[in-house]
Amino acid sequence: MRIAVYLAHPRPDSFNRALFDAVVDELRGQAVEVVPHDLYAEGFDPSLAAAETETVGGTQTDSVQVRGYQNELAELDALIFVHPNWWGMPPAILTGWVQRVLTSAVAYKLTEASGAPTGLLRAKRALVLNTSDTTEDRERDVFGDPLQQIWAACVLPYIGIEDVRRRVFRTVTDSTDRQRAAWLAEARAMAAALAADC
Numbered sequence: 001m002r003i004a005v006y007l008a009h010p011r012p013d014s015f016n017r018a019l020f021d022a023v024v025d026e027l028r029g030q031a032v033e034v035v036p037h038d039l040y041a042e043g044f045d046p047s048l049a050a051a052e053t054e055t056v057g058g059t060q061t062d063s064v065q066v067r068g069y070q071n072e073l074a075e076l077d078a079l080i081f082v083h084p085n086w087w088g089m090p091p092a093i094l095t096g097w098v099q100r101v102l103t104s105a106v107a108y109k110l111t112e113a114s115g116a117p118t119g120l121l122r123a124k125r126a127l128v129l130n131t132s133d134t135t136e137d138r139e140r141d142v143f144g145d146p147l148q149q150i151w152a153a154c155v156l157p158y159i160g161i162e163d164v165r166r167r168v169f170r171t172v173t174d175s176t177d178r179q180r181a182a183w184l185a186e187a188r189a190m191a192a193a194l195a196a197d198c
Helices: 015-029 064-073 092-101 136-143 146-158 177-197
Strands: 002-007 033-038 078-084 108-110 117-119 125-132 163-170
Touching: 002 015, 015 033, 015 078, 015 125, 015 177, 064 092, 078 177, 117 146, 125 146, 125 177, 136 163, 146 163, 163 177
Parallel strands: 002 033, 002 078, 078 125, 125 163
Antiparallel strands: 108 117
């Protein structure tokens, strides 16, 4: 079993990094072949090139790095994303990864420009771990939880992911060491459960 874990946070001392490390460690302990990616450390360029914007006939890219991510997708059983909530969006580096990597003829197929997509990935499960400094009530009542819409309604179903699991750890800035330890244990448990269901 192969599971890729993608981190999108620029600071190596962030709680996002701690979540990423905990999840990778847990999966390795479950005898999972883990494919860890720290997008900032890997120097991923999120800028979409003109040739990468075709949606019907398949995209073209000159990037060896992008092709590497794309080739890897075909062998994955699940995907895990770890990132903060910044302005109701994933960080730009992860948004660019989605746009450049999860392309037509790689992650989905459209029969016509306005048609419904068919997901092409073997993976049918994903886990999204977010951090936030917005309270749950405010996120839901004022903003409508945009990250839930992005991942569970837009991106992941489009590429064929049927089981989308998500957890938001909040509020991080004023959390205690004890709370963070509990959150890390919870992230480990969620990663282990994902692996067990694959």
